[in-house]
Amino acid sequence: MKTSREIAIIIDDAKAYLKSQKIDQWQNGYPNATQVENDIKNNESYVVVNDENQIMATSMFTLRKEPTYKEVIDGEWMVSENEKYGVIHRMAIKKEFRKFGLATFMFHEFHLQLLEKKLEV
16 A cells, blocks of 8 residues: 555654654664554554655544543543543655644644634633
8 A cells, every 4th residue: 555655654754763863762673564454443543744645744533432541541531531532643744744733733633623622722
């Protein structure tokens, strides 16, 4: 599938960028092609394309609960685990399109989805 390959290339580039910045996130095999393909199958994969239909950015967004948030992250949440909330994972920008505000654009679009579903934000 062309889209999953294009997304994988963007994610692999993001992994290399994070490593070059001495950031250990995404350095252990996560995210991988299987996760990207599952995001697509679950209709939770989002891409930003330009006028040439070139993928510039990718992210996963879901309204499903994130089980690791109960256990792994220490602290208090703004919403109860019993309430619906949005989860963003695997956001990456193609290197040629960094600094164009695409991450901000995606955050805004996901926020609009929450508002459309009348979820508190």
